[in-house]
Amino acid sequence: RKEVEQDPGPFNVPEGATVAFNCTYSNSASQSFFWYRQDCRKEPKLLMSVYSSGNEDGRFTAQLNRASQYISLLIRDSKLSDSATYLCVTLAGSARQLTFGSGTQLTVLP
Amino acid sequence: NAGVTQTPKFRVLKTGQSMTLLCAQDMNHEYMYWYRQDPGMGLRLIHYSVGEGTTAKGEVPDGYNVSRLKKQNFLLGLESAAPSQTSVYFCASSYSITGGTQYFGPGTRLLVL
Numbered sequence: 001r002k003e004v005e006q007d008p009g010p011f012n013v014p015e016g017a018t019v020a021f022n023c024t025y026s027n028s029a030s031q032s033f034f035w036y037r038q039d040c041r042k043e044p045k046l047l048m049s050v051y052s053s054g055n056e057d058g059r060f061t062a063q064l065n066r067a068s069q070y071i072s073l074l075i076r077d078s079k080l081s082d083s084a085t086y087l088c089v090t091l092a093g094s095a096r097q098l099t100f101g102s103g104t105q106l107t108v109l110p
Numbered sequence: 111n112a113g114v115t116q117t118p119k120f121r122v123l124k125t126g127q128s129m130t131l132l133c134a135q136d137m138n139h140e141y142m143y144w145y146r147q148d149p150g151m152g153l154r155l156i157h158y159s160v161g162e163g164t165t166a167k168g169e170v171p172d173g174y175n176v177s178r179l180k181k182q183n184f185l186l187g188l189e190s191a192a193p194s195q196t197s198v199y200f201c202a203s204s205y206s207i208t209g210g211t212q213y214f215g216p217g218t219r220l221l222v223l
Contacts, residue, residue: 008150043200043214044153087152096141096204097168098212102152 003027004101006088012107017078021104023071023088030090030099033064035073038085038103047073047086078108111136116201116215123191123222131186131218133201141204142184143168143212144176146197153200159184191222 006023013019025033033050048055050062050071061074071088088101114135123129133142140161145153155168159178173195175187184203188195198219202212 002152004152043216045214046211097155097158098143100153102150
C-alpha cells in the first residue's frame with residue numbers, strides 16, 4: 001500500500017467548474033501536509049500548505065482531517081491555467097522528508 | 111538567483127555505463143534531496159543531505175551514490191546504469207526550518223538502453 005494515496009484521475013472539467021481532490025495518508029507520524037502542483041514535463045512547485053483548521057488561498061481551499069488521515073483540495077471557478085497534476089504531500093522525520101502521492105491530473109476545458 | 115539547476119537535462123546511457131548528475135543551488139539551503147519520478151509511482155526519495163559533508167539514504171537508494179562536498183552542490187552517481195534506472199530525476203533543496211517548501215530543479219531525463 002502506498003503511503004500517500006490519490007485518485008489519479010484524469011479529471012476533465014469545464015472552465016468555471018468546482019473540482020475537489022482527495023488524498024489519504026497512512027503514516028500517523030506525519031507532521032505537515034501540502035499540495036504541490038506539477039505542470040506537464042516540469043518540476044513540482046508548492047501550491048499551498050494544509051492546516052488542521054482548513055485554509056484558503058484565493059480560489060483554492062485545503063482541508064485536513066488528522067483523525068481520518070484525509071486531505072482535500074477544492075478549486076473553485078476553474079481556469080484553463082489550472083490544468084496540471086496536483087500532488088498530495090506529507091512531511092515526516094527529522095530530515096523533513098516529503099512523501100508524495102502519485103498525483104491527480106486535472107484538465108480544464110474551454 | 112538561478113534557484114536550483116540540474117545538469118544535464120537529458121542523457122542516454124547504455125547498460126553498465128556510469129554517469130554523474132549535478133545539482134546546484136544558490137539559495138544557501140542546508141537540505142538537499144534527490145528524487146526519481148516514474149509513471150504512476152510519484153516522486154520517490156533516493157538520497158538526501160542535511161548539510162555539507164553529510165548524506166543519508168532515502169526510500170530507493172540502491173544503485174545510486176551521492177556526495178555533498180560543497181553546500182551548494184549535491185551530486186548523484188550511477189556506477190553501473192541499468193534499464194530500471196530510466197526515469198526523470200529531480201533535485202530539490204530547502205531550509206532546515208521550513209522543510210515543506212522544497213524548491214525543485216527542472217529535472218534530468220535519463221534513458222538507459
